[in-house]
Amino acid sequence: MNLAIRWFAGYRLHESLPDHSSLTRIRQRWGAECFKQIFQRTVKMCIEAGLISGELIHVDATLIRADVSWDSIVLQHIEKTWSENQGSEGKATTLEKRSTTDPEASLATSCRHQKVEPCYKQHSAVDDCMGVVVSVITTTGAINESSVFLDQVEDVQTNLNRTPTCMTADAGYAYAKIYRGLEERGIVPVIPAKAELPPGPRIPMARFKYDAKHQLVRCPRGQKLRRSTRDQDRWYYRTGLHQCRECPLKQQCLSPKVDRRTIVISDGYDALLRARRRKNRGDDEFRQTYARHRWRSEGLNAELKNRHGLHRATRRGLENMKIQSYLTASAVNLKRLAR
Numbered sequence: 001m002n003l004a005i006r007w008f009a010g011y012r013l014h015e016s017l018p019d020h021s022s023l024t025r026i027r028q029r030w031g032a033e034c035f036k037q038i039f040q041r042t043v044k045m046c047i048e049a050g051l052i053s054g055e056l057i058h059v060d061a062t063l064i065r066a067d068v069s070w071d072s073i074v075l076q077h078i079e080k081t082w083s084e085n086q087g088s089e090g091k092a093t094t095l096e097k098r099s100t101t102d103p104e105a106s107l108a109t110s111c112r113h114q115k116v117e118p119c120y121k122q123h124s125a126v127d128d129c130m131g132v133v134v135s136v137i138t139t140t141g142a143i144n145e146s147s148v149f150l151d152q153v154e155d156v157q158t159n160l161n162r163t164p165t166c167m168t169a170d171a172g173y174a175y176a177k178i179y180r181g182l183e184e185r186g187i188v189p190v191i192p193a194k195a196e197l198p199p200g201p202r203i204p205m206a207r208f209k210y211d212a213k214h215q216l217v218r219c220p221r222g223q224k225l226r227r228s229t230r231d232q233d234r235w236y237y238r239t240g241l242h243q244c245r246e247c248p249l250k251q252q253c254l255s256p257k258v259d260r261r262t263i264v265i266s267d268g269y270d271a272l273l274r275a276r277r278r279k280n281r282g283d284d285e286f287r288q289t290y291a292r293h294r295w296r297s298e299g300l301n302a303e304l305k306n307r308h309g310l311h312r313a314t315r316r317g318l319e320n321m322k323i324q325s326y327l328t329a330s331a332v333n334l335k336r337l338a339r
Helices: 003-009 021-030 032-048 146-160 176-184 241-245 269-281 284-308 318-338
Strands: 056-065 073-077 095-099 106-108 117-127 133-140 166-168 188-190 209-211 216-218 224-231 234-238 262-266
Touching: 021 032, 032 133, 032 146, 032 318, 056 146, 056 284, 095 106, 117 146, 117 284, 117 318, 133 146, 133 318, 146 176, 166 284, 176 188, 176 269, 188 284, 209 269, 224 262, 262 269, 284 318
Parallel strands: 056 166, 166 188
Antiparallel strands: 056 117, 073 095, 106 117, 117 133, 209 216, 216 224, 224 234, 234 262
């Protein structure tokens, strides 16, 4: 019914429009990969037009409400009972709420003061020059931003055919593995490091000095803690039994139930320490760059939701949500190109 949309799509008043079901069939026949190529083509067009510098990239994520009602949320068993899997009895099963109409949507919230909702999550990367979207990754709402960040860095490098000089993100991405991954790629991370935990009754971890070169930790008394065991992406450093037995700081360092101190060092911990030092120095350039992240990335999310309907999924399933995200990002890029 909108004449401007007919004109933009190339249909005159006397010409018939395609049936609305054609869009659904096209989505099913092409799949998300084809729409990703369309999005990548818009990025290339913006590069050729000089709208992308590729120097400074801002990364952020936003939740998208799934197209389901609360009446469809039920309790679903994620794992079978312990008695069936491991032969043990009397242990509770793990339960999780999921929607029967869209099982791929997961419950999530962007703020602990708000209730959880069935959502998907879009992870976007935007160029600082003209606000062109250079990367889009869509996941379920329960996926943590940090687990997708390095994949998005590679996606940005592929779409731009170059490595950015600097990348920004909020404190939700302040993990050691992210700082290390950016440094290894020669990218300056502008991510505010999280504050250390407040001191408790025991000597805090901050007083233990980590030596990345020799892969050991020194306690306040100068004793060495060496690697003991590994769990996923972290190492456990422990002292010898004889080292803590006669230490004058034993009462301040150890709880009554343990006989030696253990320090957990995640991979890339030295990169995290460097990020904390940059934050403590109060670098003006760091603050100015991060200030641009706030209005660039959050402004893009507001535009996607308020002007392009990304506040809610139009169809169900992760594959359809990916298509919606690619099309929305493509529309934003074409707007930049036309302007």
